[in-house]
Amino acid sequence: MSTMQAPDVSHLVDLERYPIDDLASPKRRELIENAKASLRESGLASFPGFLTEKGLATCVAEVESLKSKAYARDLLRFIYPQETLDPLLPADHPFRKPQPLIQRMLSADIFDGESELRKIYEWGGLPPFFAEILDQSVHHIVDPFLSLAVIMMNNGQTHDWHFDGNDWVVTLLLQRPESGGEFEFVPHTRDKANPGLDRVEAVLRGTSEEVISVSQDAGTLVLFYGDQSLHRVAPSNGTRDRMVAAFSYDNAPGFVFNEKVHMNASGRTTPLYVSPRLSAMADAAN
Numbered sequence: 001m002s003t004m005q006a007p008d009v010s011h012l013v014d015l016e017r018y019p020i021d022d023l024a025s026p027k028r029r030e031l032i033e034n035a036k037a038s039l040r041e042s043g044l045a046s047f048p049g050f051l052t053e054k055g056l057a058t059c060v061a062e063v064e065s066l067k068s069k070a071y072a073r074d075l076l077r078f079i080y081p082q083e084t085l086d087p088l089l090p091a092d093h094p095f096r097k098p099q100p101l102i103q104r105m106l107s108a109d110i111f112d113g114e115s116e117l118r119k120i121y122e123w124g125g126l127p128p129f130f131a132e133i134l135d136q137s138v139h140h141i142v143d144p145f146l147s148l149a150v151i152m153m154n155n156g157q158t159h160d161w162h163f164d165g166n167d168w169v170v171t172l173l174l175q176r177p178e179s180g181g182e183f184e185f186v187p188h189t190r191d192k193a194n195p196g197l198d199r200v201e202a203v204l205r206g207t208s209e210e211v212i213s214v215s216q217d218a219g220t221l222v223l224f225y226g227d228q229s230l231h232r233v234a235p236s237n238g239t240r241d242r243m244v245a246a247f248s249y250d251n252a253p254g255f256v257f258n259e260k261v262h263m264n265a266s267g268r269t270t271p272l273y274v275s276p277r278l279s280a281m282a283d284a285a286n
Helices: 026-042 053-069 116-122 126-134 197-205 259-266 276-285
Strands: 044-047 071-077 099-107 148-153 157-162 169-175 183-186 212-214 221-224 230-237 242-247
Touching (some): 053 099, 053 116, 053 148, 053 169, 099 259, 116 148, 148 157, 148 230, 183 197, 197 230
Antiparallel strands (some): 044 221, 071 099, 099 148, 099 157, 148 242, 169 221, 183 230
């Protein structure tokens, strides 16, 4: 793929339903306003049927052909840094219990220049669309490992309750598991003035009535305020993978994660493939 030629995604994305590359389209403006309202209400905006049936099948087949290269991740993480908690909290308090993250990940460098998922990520239509929804600058990150990734879970694997480290995330559901795998969250759990301790504790104790469970259809694109809303992926049951593509962006051009993050995501620090298009973006940012 040329560094200057924009990827063609017309065979993958339903551009009739989502004409997000047509800046003059009234439907595009309606999509933006609806997404803004949804984010204000719940912190989540979804775009079902973002992929065409053919596009979805193509992307799933691509992941299936690569899944043997996935990096297994089996971690325990705390919702709140332990040093920030009241030292008088007992050892059996829910905040002292680490939350499991068990998944397999295909990092960006596994997807070469012919990858259909890479074409969707590097397509120029999404960043300006998200920028208008979020009222902020949005740029592709140029990280060779985490610009895009595919996360897979089955046989009880889960990413339990957590907050994200970045303000918002973009995901594209490619395949549902046989059962389970619901996305569960508490809208606007915390903000800069209130860490939401009581609300989080209620979720962990199983007494919260605020948890929303979303069972999305494959092909749905999601924009989510992951730093504000406590969330998890419920255990994915059965042998069929729950497959989700994660697309990463930043407010400034040229962003790259450090080697520790690369190692955590892929088990290596030297990429298997480096995108010429993202390299050109990195050069332009420097």
